[in-house]
Amino acid sequence: MKNAVYFIKESVRIFRSNKLSNIFSFFGTFLILFLLALVVGIWSISSQLTALLKEEAEISAYFKQDIQNTEELLHMIEQIDGVRNVRLVDKEEARSRMEKILGEESGILDLFDENPFEAYFEVKINLEKTDSVFTQISGLNGIDYVRENREVLEQIEGVSKALEALGYLVIAAVSITTLVIISHMIRQGIYQNREQIKTFMLLGAPDNFINFPYILLGFLLTFGGGIAATVLINILINQGYSRLASTLPFIPLPPKSRLSLGLTVFLLSASAALGILGSLFGVSTSKKNN
Amino acid sequence: MIKANNVSLKYADGTVALHNVNLNIKPGEFVYIVGPSGSGKTSLLKLLMGIEFASSGSLYVLDQFMVKNEARNIRKLRRKIGPVFQEFRLIQGRTALENVLMGMRFLDIPNRQMIDNANNALKKVGLEHKASVMVEKLSYGEAQRVAIARAVARKPALILADEPTGNLDFDNAINIMNLLYNFKDENTTVLVTTHATHLIDNYRDASIIHVESGKIHVEHRGEQK
Numbered sequence: 001m002k003n004a005v006y007f008i009k010e011s012v013r014i015f016r017s018n019k020l021s022n023i024f025s026f027f028g029t030f031l032i033l034f035l036l037a038l039v040v041g042i043w044s045i046s047s048q049l050t051a052l053l054k055e056e057a058e059i060s061a062y063f064k065q066d067i068q069n070t071e072e073l074l075h076m077i078e079q080i081d082g083v084r085n086v087r088l089v090d091k092e093e094a095r096s097r098m099e100k101i102l103g104e105e106s107g108i109l110d111l112f113d114e115n116p117f118e119a120y121f122e123v124k125i126n127l128e129k130t131d132s133v134f135t136q137i138s139g140l141n142g143i144d145y146v147r148e149n150r151e152v153l154e155q156i157e158g159v160s161k162a163l164e165a166l167g168y169l170v171i172a173a174v175s176i177t178t179l180v181i182i183s184h185m186i187r188q189g190i191y192q193n194r195e196q197i198k199t200f201m202l203l204g205a206p207d208n209f210i211n212f213p214y215i216l217l218g219f220l221l222t223f224g225g226g227i228a229a230t231v232l233i234n235i236l237i238n239q240g241y242s243r244l245a246s247t248l249p250f251i252p253l254p255p256k257s258r259l260s261l262g263l264t265v266f267l268l269s270a271s272a273a274l275g276i277l278g279s280l281f282g283v284s285t286s287k288k289n290n
Numbered sequence: 291m292i293k294a295n296n297v298s299l300k301y302a303d304g305t306v307a308l309h310n311v312n313l314n315i316k317p318g319e320f321v322y323i324v325g326p327s328g329s330g331k332t333s334l335l336k337l338l339m340g341i342e343f344a345s346s347g348s349l350y351v352l353d354q355f356m357v358k359n360e361a362r363n364i365r366k367l368r369r370k371i372g373p374v375f376q377e378f379r380l381i382q383g384r385t386a387l388e389n390v391l392m393g394m395r396f397l398d399i400p401n402r403q404m405i406d407n408a409n410n411a412l413k414k415v416g417l418e419h420k421a422s423v424m425v426e427k428l429s430y431g432e433a434q435r436v437a438i439a440r441a442v443a444r445k446p447a448l449i450l451a452d453e454p455t456g457n458l459d460f461d462n463a464i465n466i467m468n469l470l471y472n473f474k475d476e477n478t479t480v481l482v483t484t485h486a487t488h489l490i491d492n493y494r495d496a497s498i499i500h501v502e503s504g505k506i507h508v509e510h511r512g513e514q515k
Contacts, residue, residue, distance in 0.1 A: 002395075002400070002401050003395055003396075006395060013383070195379075196381050198379075199379040199381060199392075200392075200396075201365065201368075202339065202341070202368065202373060202375070202379065203368060203369075203373070203392070203393050204365055204366065204367070204368030204369035204370075204371070204396070205365075205395075205396045206365065206396060209395070209396040
């Protein structure tokens with residue numbers, strides 16, 4: 001690339017020739033890419049949450065406390081189609097679970113003279129067979145009542161699907177907006193340098209040579225916006241995770257490093273691709289007279 | 291090299307700039323194009339550069355048929371031409387050296403040779419000491435010489451110069467004409483439009499194309515190679 005240095009210098013010069021407008025384009029791109037990262041990040045977390053909750057789908061079967069042979073009852077539940085796993089949670093474990101959930105507030109349980117929690121069967125099930133499992137367990141002799149949390153799961157799944165749809169919408173909107181911003185910026189640059197471009201044409205310069213600095217500038221601005229958005233979203237992930245870990249520890253978040261890496265790769269690839277596409281679109285829609 | 295058969299150029303407003311032009315210019319020929327303002331000199335150069343296209347007749351430049359739908363090939367052809375524009379067409383915000391280099395960056399010339407060519411060309415036009423000066427800080431005459439340096443540094447097969455001495459004093463004008471004239475020894479064809487008819491007598495073997503009201507008359511003087 002004998003002209004590599006020249007192309008970089010030209011891109012910088014084109015940037016400087018319309019500095020304010022180009023800085024606004026950079027910030028505009030940065031902000032919409034950050035918005036994109038935010039939506040994709042939330043979508044990714046909610047999908048992960050739904051998947052985890054589905055895996056953990058369970059119902060709690062409370063039995064009459066005077067029952068003697070819990071082993072037999074447990075075995076009967078295990079035989080029901082749709083049940084993946086059954087275990088007995090005794091009163092002590094039920095209390096200690098609640099203590100974990102309450103965290104610093106767990107002292108409130110000390111107000112009770114006796115352990116207020118009941119022993120129960122924790123039944124992991126296939127979510128699709130909730131109705132049948134629920135009915136069959138309820139009908140077993142010795143079962144007092146059965147509690148299921150399907151409504152919560154369905155609501156979370158609904159939110160996740162809505163976020164997915166919103167994600168696609170935002171991706172489309174961000175892509176179009178970035179293409180418009182970058183291509184407009186490129187067209188402006190070409191218009192401002194039209195005399196220079198005409199001179200190059202008269203000297204016989206090929207279109208690739210003339211266009212490359214503009215494409216490079218569009219790419220660098222969008223990719224720069226992508227890098228800035230990546231930095232900001234990573235700061236946000238770090239802060240968000242530490243806050244959620246201390247305030248809502250029971251929410252099953254995906255591993256921080258995986259979310260962070262996924263968003264970084266996504267943002268950098270998307271910004272690079274949008275930068276090149278936007279620039280090419282800008283160059284191809286600019287009028288240049290031979 | 292350049293062959294025109296009954297070429298006419300009529301602009302969109304109906305003005306006939308050139309009428310039934312016939313030319314046959316050989317490689318290494320040095321040609322003056324003279325005539326009053328508005329006679330069609332610049333229009334002839336525009337045809338040769340592929341900026342305008344003949345309304346009728348056929349024109350070949352360096353074996354390239356000059357018609358509108360050959361735009362891509364005509365752009366390639368321009369790489370073999372060293373143009374000196376009447377309005378110079380220097381690129382502002384760049385030094386004299388950068389402007390000369392601009393004419394070669396997209397040619398198949400290695401970087402080192404490109405820089406040598408540019409420095410030599412600036413030396414030939416007497417501007418080696420102004421190589422790092424921004425072109426907008428140069429005088430009119432100096433800017434004209436940078437434009438000439440840009441054209442010759444490319445080592446073109448054909449030089450098309452539109453009034454290259456128009457803003458130069460006599461000594462500089464003679465120097466530039468000598469510079470352009472010497473290119474014929476390298477088998478480069480040179481076409482120069484000029485009002486400075488007093489310079490023509492210094493080059494007795496140069497051909498002269500007289501242009502008047504769109505019609506031309508070619509005067510071959512002396513033997514050229």
